[in-house]
Amino acid sequence: MASVHINNIAKAYGAAKILHDVAVEIENGEFVVLVGPSGCGKSTLLRMIAGLESVTAGEIRIGEKVVNDVLPKDRDIAMVFQSYALYPHMTVAENMAFSLILKKTEKREIADKVERAAEILSLKPLLERFPRQLSGGQRQRVAMGRAIVRDPQVFLFDEPLSNLDAKLRVTMRAEIRTLQQRLRATIVYVTHDQVEAMTMADKIVVMKDGRVEQIGAPLDLYDDPDNVFVAGFIGSPSMNFLNVTVGSDGTLSVGNIPLQKPITMPSLRSSNVQYGIRPEHIDIDEGGVPLDVVVVEPMGSETQVAGKLGGQDIVCVLKDRIKARPGDILKIRPQADKALFFDSESGKRLR
Ligand SMILES: Nc1ncnc2c1ncn2[C@@H]1O[C@H](COP(=O)(O)OP(=O)(O)OP(=O)(O)O)[C@@H](O)[C@H]1O
């Protein structure tokens, strides 16, 4: 396995600039997840690593080697796409062996590699079946098997689980993670799924409009986001943002509702402050502030309550079962030590 160094790369299609100055260091054996809104450039970046797109500026290195001008087939990378397109007329074993046959690998070695991949992926009983005789999750595993037999330096995955149902996704998530640990594989993985990103990644790269917003371990991004975008993007349901006013004595209020005890933080000015609080960091408290309840969603293990605080939208995830109904007033209390502050103009975190 190898490390991947993405040094300040840019991508443009004619006049359209898609990626700007993207820099990411991926260590050998690391599981890196790319997230960001649709169109932010995740697949483009992945395809550039694979060599399927040219590099407009900057440098990509795999291990020590600069690969900007290396053909995809010579990069020793295996990519698994969202639509994993198995060859329908080939059995599972033939699908997995195909790339090795093309490379004119010796028969014995092909058989060994297919056998080993089938073992890892629990596909042994299915080797003689055709893709149409497999479930979605089994097909997904065959697609991974095709990647594994190649013993690549790096695996690239572009939303590989998005076609699967929720339950199968959970199983496959665990399988990919186990697989990664067993092979000590270097993986770059694109997903839209929050839970996938949080649970699988050693490191998450948050992208927006072709730029990297922040890179970090999942819980570091969750606890310590650099800006409003990352704070709102990581975590589900997402962080609440309230426009607050900061009094000269450091009191915070939403509309005319005082939100918490005065705080002394030099970077807070009276205007242009956004107050960020995660839904799970809000408690029921008789002495708290009034929430006008709009929607109550009992989830069994918790209750989600959406409402208005001083006229602004806020969502709470409460551990208790709540009897409140739309139109009621609930007294709530954001956990003061969990609140984050952002400059409303730049979106930057105030510390
Ligand atoms: N061949 C191309 N020519 C011109 N523009 C392109 C081309 N391929 C992609 N783009 C543009 O580049 C931008 C990034 O696309 P990309 O597919 O990388 O986004 P993404 O982050 O993977 O989005 P999604 O989450 O929807 O898959 C988009 O605005 C897209 O329209």
Ligand SMILES: [Mg+2]
């Ligand atoms: Mg994409």
